[in-house]
Amino acid sequence: MSAPAHPYVPNAAPQVRDAMLRAIGVGSVEELYGTIPPELRLKRPLNLPAPFASEHELRRHVTGLLADTMPAGxxxxxLGAGTYQHDVPEICREVAHRAEFLTDYAGEPYEDHGRWQALFEYTSLMAELLEMDVVSIPTYDGFQAAATALRMSVRLTGRRVVLLPQVLNPRKRARLEAFLDGFAQVEQVPCDPATGTADLDALGQLLDKQVAGVYVETPNAVGAIETQLDAIAHLAHRQGAVLVAGTEPLALGYLTPPARQGADIVCGDLQALGLGLAFGGARGGFIAVHDEPQFVFELPTRLFGLAPTTHADEIGFADVAYERTSLARREEGVEWVGTAAALSGITAAVYLSLLGPDGLAELGEAVAALTAYTMDQLAAIPGVEVPFGAAPHWREFAVRYRAPVATVNRLLRHHGITGGSGPEEVPALGGNASLLAVTEVHSKADIDLLASALRGVMA
Amino acid sequence: MTRPADMRRLTGAAAVSAPRNYHAARWNEPLIFALDAPGQRGVIPPAAPVELRQRLADSTPPQAPWRRTDQPNLPRVAQPQVLRHFLRLSQEALGADLNVDIGQGTCTMKYSPKVHEALVAEPGLAEAHPLQPAETVQGLLRILSELEGYLAEITGMDAVCLQPGGGSLAIFTNVQMVQAYHRSRGDGDQRSEVITTAFSHPSNAAAARTAGYRVVTLPVGQKGYVTLDAFKEVLTARTAAILVTNPEDTGVFNPDMGRIVAATHAVGALAVYDQANANGLLGVTRAGDAGFDLGQLNLHKTFSTPHASGGPASGAILASRALAPFLPGPRVARDALGRFRWEPAGPLAVAPAHPAHGVMANVVRAYAWIRALGAEGLLQVSHTAVLNNNYVLAQLAKVDGVAPSFLRPGARPIEQVRYSWAELAAETGVTSAELGQRMADYGLHYWTSHHPYLVPEPATIEPTESYSKAELDEFVAALKLTAREARVNPKGIQAAPQRSSVHQIDPEAMSDPDTWATSWRAYRRKYLSQGEAVPEHWRPGPDTPKKPRPPKAFHR
Known part of the structure; x- marks a missing residue:
């Protein structure tokens, strides 16, 4: 340790270090490592690039690398397929970057009262939106939320079959199947080829007293709205199965909340609620249930509750049924809980507070209107097919091109357009299929540009 | 009035470290719902043109059940009020940027450099989409690839995957890889047990159980670690893996670890290393050199990414060459021309651990942190973290009522120490949790430890490398004063905090289904009789398994 102290490491300054060594009663830092046997010690310096000598040089290097991208935004x-380009109000960024929240951790309700309140408000705002009284502190992402929700259905019912929809993001399917492996057998509910949503006759035939949970999404992985959710809930409940609904919270100013149509567990991702694109890394998962003990005791995440303090003019917060968690009971707890995505929840709370009921309704309608318009425009282009066009859609839809998607997208790029996903995102269609996402950030002119460019590409 | 010359806190080193006459922000801020005012709103989203909205209305069937006609019950609040509300809440939180955050042991509350926040705001990251063609995101892929390489070098492992959005998810993915490995050898059914240790993070035991394993938890003996002999007693042909932490959350390094790994391999099991406690070991000792097969690092602990109120975080999965094919895909790869590309997951790969490619902002931050420090800087980090820990230990040795656990004479702890306030509690009746309540009055965050409290009245102190000697002295001085207060006025401590944002909370109502209020909506239903009707939903039937409720437990 002969090098000068790095700015991040105050006590590496030799004078300070030596005074501390004296206080400890040893002659060198090396003596503090006496418990590590010599055969496990690394006897050479790590082979890493030399450090940048200044913050300026570091910033120049990393911004240089980040500039070596052409961000889709x-x-x-x-592009969509699970990560969507939505407007992020500046106040979301402001709050998410507050040092108090950004560098906080699993704090206690006293020195971190504001963190507890912000997260309680997150769950409360989501509870209103989802119309369910209990919402988890965020888990990692919507994949994990759905995976846990389905394991909850297995634990609730004691049954061993879970039904997944045919139209499902392929990575999500892989994650769900892996999480259910050894706990439930997975069967697939075919989709209605006209809409991409559940085929109710097929669902009715698959449902029996062995089925623990039925998973549906609305809007689903091709943007189709599940218009018969109430009928699906009826079918599931008649056989004693739990209905797990994946949904997009941002759509719920426009769509009827799944709980109102009979969903028992509602789950999804927070990405659209003010988190931004960030290469798909800004997410959080939510799981919502009705306030009944059998549901609540199956939630693995922490839950924050509104608790009294010794002063009547204050509100305090406390864990709800902490004994559920692995933090309280290790492997006897429900699944596990660890650091996941709390700040995404706080950011989502800011977003929902900003939009309010009017903003959410207007945004939901705008996205639906732009989506419908885009589908109509593209369906009119020779060489472009909109396969599930019979269903109403929200934000996303599948197309099938006459030419390979990669070729089409390469040509679109000449028009300044980043086209939709590759066919691997839509295994239900395969071939030359692509998913296209339209949000409130798109103007009618953007859509007209896409339509005219595609017309040219297909000609 | 004090004379200018007598403003003592400005002068002298002693005053710098004296406990503060702190008072937290106390805004008594109501819930956001109380700010609801009809007609107000915080933002106007971009609208669709009228003609497109009309087209939509014309094509939507009237009274379609899926189309809501009412509005969600969200508060209506104007922009300045939303900002003010959340800024006030932020002021009622103490992040590591504000306090000497060493009282949250096992969590490595170190400095998260601010320059990283400028980097992650760059459009090259902030506006990039995960499905963009690889040729348009070469810079991001380079960062991913190079960080994987740095972490491989730091740990001595062969391959790294940065997908998991947290350490526990990385542990779970490790367990899935263990499962996939044994299945690939036709050994999956026989290998039904995972062995872990009592002071490993709860997620090791819990993730293994979630994957279906029987969990064997070895107690930590008097030495503060589990010996080779203790492992040998339970290692059998049924063992799938050991999931171990070293140093344990006791801060004691297990010198048997190389031999424990060898013994694990001898029964055909895998050795998995939870490296959440790596902060004292960078450039000192490596997982790969001890023979580990798998492991994980927490970028939000050792590698400086902010803890973010509890995530988004990042867990890096570490694998040996033999286990690398089981890593989730796609994997970043490089072609002969030096261009980065995505390589699809191979046939042995476990399911993806993230919907996209991981928490890329944390990848960029960890990358920048390593590039700022280099090999010598990382060594300085670890040396100083260990120095600071041993310094705090020496200072707390002078405080009555507290004792370190598991420290044999001459055996120094690495990066943290599990202390016990049992003596003080016996003497005064004041618990470790109550000391923590009082520490909030001094502007300091103090946690007890993970459950179960195997060490009575525990506190885990992890000083990391980020705090100055004066700050460490301040924390110790505040603890010392708090312990003295416990002797002089135990009731006063038990009534703390007095200078926090709120006073003592009664968690009891939150432990009972009839009274808990998990949201404002639940509170309205239970306490204000304002509940909306609960729609028809699943109800337990006669065949539904009935489970006894576990005994109540509280956070502390």
């Missing part, structure tokens, strides 16, 4: 982009 700076083009007219129609």
């Amino acid at each position: 700076r083009t007219v982009s129609f």
Whole structure:
């Protein structure tokens, strides 16, 4: 340790270090490592690039690398498939970057009262939106939320079959199947080829007293709205199965909340609620249930409750049924809980507070209107097919091109357009299928540009 | 009035470290719902043109059950009020940027450099989409690839995957890889047990159980670690893996670890290393050199990414060459021309651990942190974290009522110490949790420890490398004063906090289904009789398994 102290490491300054060593009663830091046997000690310096000597040089290097990208958000982009380009109000960024929240952790309700309140408000705002009284502190992402929700259905019913929809994000399917492996057998509910949503006759035939949970999504992985959710709930409940509904919270100013149509567990991702694109890394998962003990005791995450303090003019917060968690009971707890995505929850709370009921209703309608318009425009282009066009859609839809998607997208890029996903995102269609996402950030002119460019590409 | 010359706190080193006459922000801020005012709103989203909205209305069937006609019951609040509300809440929280955050042991509350926040705001990251063609995101893929390489070098492992959005998810993915490995050898059914240790993070035991394993938890003996002999007693042909932490959450390094790994391999099981406690070991000792097969690092602990009120975090999965094919895909790869590309998951790979490619902002931050420090800087980090820990230990040795656990004479702890306030509690009746309540009055965060409290009245102190000697002295001085207060006025401590944002909370109502209020909606239903009707939903039937409720437990 002969090097000068790095700015991040105050006590590496030799004078300070030596005074501390004297206080400890040893001659060198090396003596503090006496418990590590010599055969486990690394006897050479780590082979890493030399450090940047200044913050300026570090910033220049990393911003240089980040500049070596053409972010889709700076083009007219129609990429979605699980990560969507929505407007992020500046106040979301402001709050998410507050040092108090950003560098806080699993704090206690006293020195971190504000963190507890912000997270309680997150769950409360989501509870209103989802119309369910209990919402988890965020888990990692919507994949994990759905995975846990389905394991909850297995634990609740004691049954061993879970039904997944045919139309499902392929990575999500892999994650769900892996999480259910050894606990439930997975069967697939075919979709209605006209809509991409559940085929109710097939569902009715698959449902029996062995089925623990039925998973549906609305809007689903091709953007189709499940218009018969109430009928699905009826079918599931008649056989004693739990209905797990994946949904997009941002759509719920426009769509009827799944709980109102009979969903028992509602789950999804927070990405659209003010988190931004961030290469798909800004997410959080939510799981919501009705306030009944059998549901609540199956939630693995922490839950914050509104608790009194010794002063009547104050509100305090406390864990709800902490004994559920692995933090309280290790492997006897429900699944596990660890650091996941709390700040995503706080950011989502800010977002929902900003939009309010009017904003959410207007945004939901705008996205639906732009989506419908885009589908109509594209369906009219020779060489472009909109396979599930019979269903109402929200934000996303599948197309099938006459030419390979990669070729089409390469040509679209000449028009400043980032096209939709590759066919691997839509295994239900395969071939030359692509998913295109349209949000409130798109203008009618953007869509007209896409339509005219595609017309040219297909000609 | 004090004379200017007598403003003592400005002068002298002693005053710098004296406990503060702190008072937290106390805004008594109501819930956001109380700010509801009809007609107000915080933002106007971009609208669709009228003609497109009309087209939509014309094509939507009237009274379609899926189309809501009412509005969600969200508060209506104007923009300045939303900002003010959440800023006030932020002021009622103490992040590591504000307090000497060493009282949250096992969590490595170190400095998260601010320059990283400028980097992650760059459009090259902030506006990038995960499905963009690889040729348009070469810079991001380079960062991913190079960070994987740095972490491989730091740990001596062969391959790294940065997908998991947290350490526990990385542990679970490790367990899935263990499962996939044994199945690939036709050994999956026989290998039904996972062995872990009592002071490993609860997620090791819990993730293994979630994957279906029987969990064997070895107690930590008087030495503060589990010996080779203790492992040998339970290692059998049924063992799938050991999931171990070293140093344990006791801060004691297990010198048997190389031999424990060898014994694990001898029965055909895998050795998995939870490296959440790596902060004292960078450049000192490596998982790969001890023979580990798998492991995980928490970027939000050792590698400086902010803890973010509890995530988004990042867990890096570490694998040996033999286990690398089981890593989730896609994997970042490089072609002959030096261009980065995505390589699809191979046939042995476990399911993806993230919907996209991981928490890329944390990948960029960890990358920048390593590039700022280099090999010598990382060594300085670890040396100083260990120095600071041993310094705090020496200072707390002078405080009555507290004792370190598991420290044999001459055996120094690595990066943290599990202390016990049992003596003080016996003498005064004041618990470790109550000391923590009082520490909030001094502007300091103090946690007890993970459950179960195997060490009575526990506190885990992890000083990391980020705090100055004066700050460490301040924390010790505040603890010392708090312990003295416990002797002089135990009731006063038990009534703390007095200078926090709120006073003592009664968690009891939150432990009972009839009274808990998990949301404002639940509170309205239970306490204000304002509940909306609960829609028809699943109800337990006669065949539904009935489970006894576990005994109540509280956070502390």
